[in-house]
Amino acid sequence: MESALLCASRFFPSRIKHYSEVGSFGRNYHSSFCAQVPYSNSLSSRNFGTARRSRIVITSAFGREVKKETIIPEPDYRIPAVLLGTAGGLVYVDNLSAAFPIGLLGLLLLVQTTRVRFVFDEEALEVKIGDQLQESGENAFVGGKNRWKYSTFLNWELWWPNFPILVYFKEKQTKPEGQVHFFPVIFNGKQLYDVMVERCGSSKTSAPK
Template sequence: MAIASTVLLSSSFRSLPSPPIPNPSKGDRAFARYNQNLFYNKFLHIRRFPSRENSCSNRRFTLFASMVGRKAMRRETVIPDPDYRIPAVLLGLAGVLVYKDNLLSDAPVGLLGLLLLFQTTRVRFVFDEEALEVKVGDQLQESGENVFVGGKNRWKYSTFVNWELWWPEFPILVYFKETQTKPEGQVHFFPVIFNGKQLYDVMVERAGPSKTSGPKQSS
C-alpha cells in the first residue's frame, strides 16, 4: 500500500501542469514572486556556466601560480668559503728554507705563498643558477677578461666536459674542461683557495660528478 501511494504521488506530481504566468494587471504578489524565481534561475545558470572573463582570470591565476612555483625551485647562488691552508703551507715552507739558508728556493716559494694569500682574500668562485663565474672583492665585481685564453671568466655548467679536484684529503688544484671558450675544449686550472668540501659538493650538483677525483662517498 505504501509503495502504491508513493507511485501514485510521483505520477500525480509529474502530471501537474506548469503554473500559469501571473498577470501583472491584477496587482497580486504572485507576479513579484515569479520574477524572483526567474532571476534566481538565471543566477544559477551563470554560476554553472562561467563567462569568458572568469575563464581568462582562472587561466591567468594558473599561469601566475606556475611561475611562482618555478621561481621557488630555482637553485640558490653558492660561494665557497675562502681557505688559507695552501698559502699558509707555502709561507711556512719559505720560512723553513730561510732558516736553512736556502734563499734560492725561498724566494719563489715565498712569492707564490704571498700571491695566493692575496688572491684568497679577494677571489671568489660564484656558482649561480646556470654558470660558474670568477669574481673579485667584497662586492663580487666581475674579474674581466681571462688573461690566458681571453673571454669572460664565466662558464656555463652545460659546457663542462669534465672536472677534477686534486687531491681529496688536501685539495690543491681544481681542473675543468669546457667547450664554451673553444669548441674543441678549453682546460682551466685554479689553486684551491676555497673550502674543498663545499667546492666539491657544488661542482657535483651543478656540473655532474667528476670522473676520477673527489672525496669518497661515505657508505
C-alpha cells in the same frame, strides 16, 4: 695554471653562501655528465659549513624548472700557509734561492684567497673579485669573460681530495674542442666539491674522504 697563478691580479675570493633546497616532491636537474640526475627529498638539505643564503630555492611538484641559490665557497688559507711555512723553513736553513720563489707564490695565493671568489649562480660558474662581487674582466690568456655555463663543462677534477691543491675543468664554451682551466684550491675543498657535483655533475675520479 693558466687561469689562476699567472693572472693573479685579475682573480682575487671569500666566503660561501649556504645552499639549502626545499621541496616535498624532489626534482630533476640538468647535468653536464648525465642527461637527467634524480634528486630525492632525502637529500634536499645540504650543509656547507658557515654560510649565508642568497635567495630561496623554488621547487615544483609538476616538473617545472627549479631555481638555484647563488653559492660562493669560503676561503681556505691552508695552501698559502703551507707555502709560507716552507719558505720560512728554507730561510732558516739558509736556502734563499728556494725560499724566495716559494714565499712569493705563498704571498700571491694569500692575496688571492683574500679577494677572489668562485660564484656559482643558477646557470654558470664565474670568477669575481671582492665582497662586492666586481667583474674580473676578460681572461688574459684565452679571451672571453671569466664565466662558464655548466652545460658546457666536459670534465672536471679536484686534486687531491684529502688536501685539495688544484681544481681542473674543461669547457667547450671558449672553443669547441675544449679549453682547460686550472685553479689553486684557495676555497673550502668540501664546499667546492659539493657544489661542483650538484651543478656540473659527478667528477670521474675525485671524491673527498
